[in-house]
Amino acid sequence: MKTFGGPVLFLDRSDINTDEIIPAKYLTEITKEDLKPYILEDLKLPGFDAKGPKTRNARVILSRANFGCGSSREHAPWVFEVNGITAVIAESFARIFRQNMFNCGMAAIELPKADLDQIFSHAGDEDASMSIDIQAGTMTMNGGGKQKTFSFEISPFDKALVTAGGWVDYADKNY
Amino acid sequence: MGKTTAEKIFETHLVNEPFPGTKVLRLDAVLCHEITTPIAIDDLIRRDKDRVFDPTKIKAVIDHVTPSKDSKTATQAKILRDWARRHNIRDFFDVGANGVCHALFPEKGFIRPGYTVIMGDSHTCTHGAFGAFAAGIGTTDLEVGILKGVCAFRQPKTIRFNVNGQLPTGVYAKDVILHIIGKIGVNGATDRVMEFHGSTIDAMTMESRMTLCNMAIEAGGTSGICMPDMTTVEFLWPFIQDEFASKEVALADYSQWKADADADYDQVIEIDVTTLQPVVTFGYKPDQTKFVVDMPDSPIDQVYLGSCTNGRLEDLRIAARILKGRKLAPNVRGILSPATPKIQQEAMHEGLIDIFMEAGFCVTNPTCGACLGMSNGVLAEGEVCASTTNRNFMGRMGKGGMVHLMSPATAAASAIEGKIADPRKYL
Known part of the structure; x- marks a missing residue:
């Protein structure tokens, strides 16, 4: 099973949409790898640089409510995947984006706002890093010499998709 | 139950x-x-x-x-x-x-x-x-x-x-x-x-x-x-x-x-619609809405009529009714993209296409096109579009562009006035 974790990219805003994650003009790319340079290209946030090292090194994204709203484009999870980001943690997700993540064998994890606030307090830590254990339903935040573990729930189906490596393999075996 | x-x-x-x-x-x-x-x-x-x-x-x-x-x-x-x-x-x-x-x-x-x-x-x-x-x-x-x-x-x-x-x-x-x-x-x-x-x-x-x-x-x-x-x-x-x-x-x-x-x-x-007025979006999220009357002096560069939301014959009829005998405001571009060939053909037979063209609109073939900034009417940085589409996300219709979502009637009225405009005075 895939492991989830690594440096965290903090995107402190609600309603980050799929057009900000990957603009429609790049949807004409035929391979997922070709999407790589365009990650979060249209996202405007104070201190955020789509081309900077924090984006390049990230393995986990932390954000707020309604992450991934808008289009059904699976190019949004794909552009994360080809950039090495395999988990997004947020207060809530748009339905299609959330399902697309699990369908690709990646994780979209919801946390209560109070937990997110604690994790966001590490946004200034250069070494901010998260390790996620899908089976145990726990994630551990490391940064600024501190460590804290949070528990989360994902549905049994989503867990099965992560274990199977995605919906195509699962569906092919079961339907 | x-x-x-x-x-x-x-x-x-x-x-x-x-x-x-x-x-x-x-x-x-x-x-x-x-x-x-x-x-x-x-x-x-x-x-x-x-x-x-x-x-x-x-x-x-x-x-x-x-x-x-x-x-x-x-x-x-x-x-x-x-x-x-x-x-x-x-x-x-x-x-x-x-x-x-x-x-x-x-x-x-x-x-x-x-x-x-x-x-x-x-x-x-x-x-x-x-x-x-x-x-x-x-x-x-x-x-x-x-x-x-x-x-x-x-x-x-x-x-x-x-x-x-x-x-x-x-x-x-x-x-x-x-x-x-x-x-x-x-x-x-x-x-x-x-x-x-x-x-x-x-x-x-x-x-x-x-x-x-x-x-x-x-x-x-x-x-x-x-x-x-x-x-x-x-x-x-x-x-x-x-x-x-x-x-x-x-x-x-x-x-x-x-x-x-x-x-x-x-x-x-x-929802009681009896007191509802024409609605328009003002920000980069579809829930940022106002009544048109509360958006005075909002100039536009382009009007886009079309998409899966409002590119059907009924929409074209409403807009044409307002545009008939009128012209696009100076410096405003108008683009009509009927949603299907059948709609385009019926609009032609009904004389609607003539009305749009005489008003100064460009009529394109049916396509999703500009709605998501892929073709046929993408905005330049800083431009504003009055649009009958469904999404006003930042950059949606082109990097740096701004989209105001509205009905075909409001889009038609806006086309005439060169700013977001109330369609009711034309009806």
Whole structure:
């Protein structure tokens, strides 16, 4: 099973949409790898640089409510995947984006706002890093010499998709 | 306890419940376009599973960028075209016969009450106007849908909207849905079906109901759903007359999909439209809405009439009525993209195209085009568009561009005045 974790990219805003994650003009790319340079290209946030090292090194994204709203484009999870980001943690997700993540064998994890606030307090830590254990339903935040573990729930189906490596393999075996 | 429309559809289409809370449904229609389908096709080929579950239940169209604008979009079109031929998908619509998916597929009679419909496109919720459960999904769900004819869903809860009253002059389905989204927010219906009831909906045409359901996703909704009635039957009659002895028989059959009076709802929201005014968005989220009268002195560079939301004949008629004998304001570009070839042809026969062209509009072929900034009217940095489309995200119609969502009537009035304008003075 895939492991989830690594440096965290903090995107402190609600309603980050799929057009900000990957603009429609790049949807004409035929391979997922070709999407790589365009990650979060249209996202405007104070201190955020789509081309900077924090984006390049990230393995986990932390954000707020309604992450991934808008289009059904699976190019949004794909552009994360080809950039090495395999988990997004947020207060809530748009339905299609959330399902697309699990369908690709990646994780979209919801946390209560109070937990997110604690994790966001590490946004200034250069070494901010998260390790996620899908089976145990726990994630551990490391940064600024501190460590804290949070528990989360994902549905049994989503867990099965992560274990199977995605919906195509699962569906092919079961339907 | 009675059932909602979505609950009835889930119950009758259930394949199994592999885990608590996850329901795998049998699909009646799998719709495809050239942006989200080619990667699914490539993946199926790579897995040595280049098959389709039922070619008669798969419908495909090239619509987002058509005719192709460059070699990349031509390649996407070719992948879809070759695949449709290879698998004998007869309902495939290519250049000359193609139009915006959510206008074209209903026009062909492909969507029926009680259907389960998926497409790799978020505005698939449009088809709920027919009393169907219709949901946008990603490429992986589409791939499994193509291969196996099933899709997994969490059982959605339903929000019931009781929309009542006669729409005032100059106020349309677009204003109603923008008002609703403004009221409940961009995630007000996430993981929910939006079921529309009430005298306002009963009086709406199928075109208006499609406009209404089309934007359910902008509130996060899984599907918009209207109750099937005689309006639904009349619309579908050319396609179903061999299946039913009479329209009354068809209506009786379709009525099985109506929500029960004692169904259990997550929320019930009352909307009185009698005091509603023309609505427009002002920010980069579809829930940032105002009345047009509260947006004075908002200049525009372009007007765009079209899309799966408002590119139907009814929309063109409303805009043409306002534009007749008038001209675009100086320095404003007008673009009309009728949503399907049939709409374009009928608009031509009715003289609507003449009205638009005499007003100074450019009339393009049916395509999704500028709505998502792919072709045919992309904005430059700092430009503003008055648009009948569905999404006003930053950069949606072109990097640095701004989109104000509105009805075709408001767009037409804005075209004349060169700023966001109230259509009621022209009606």
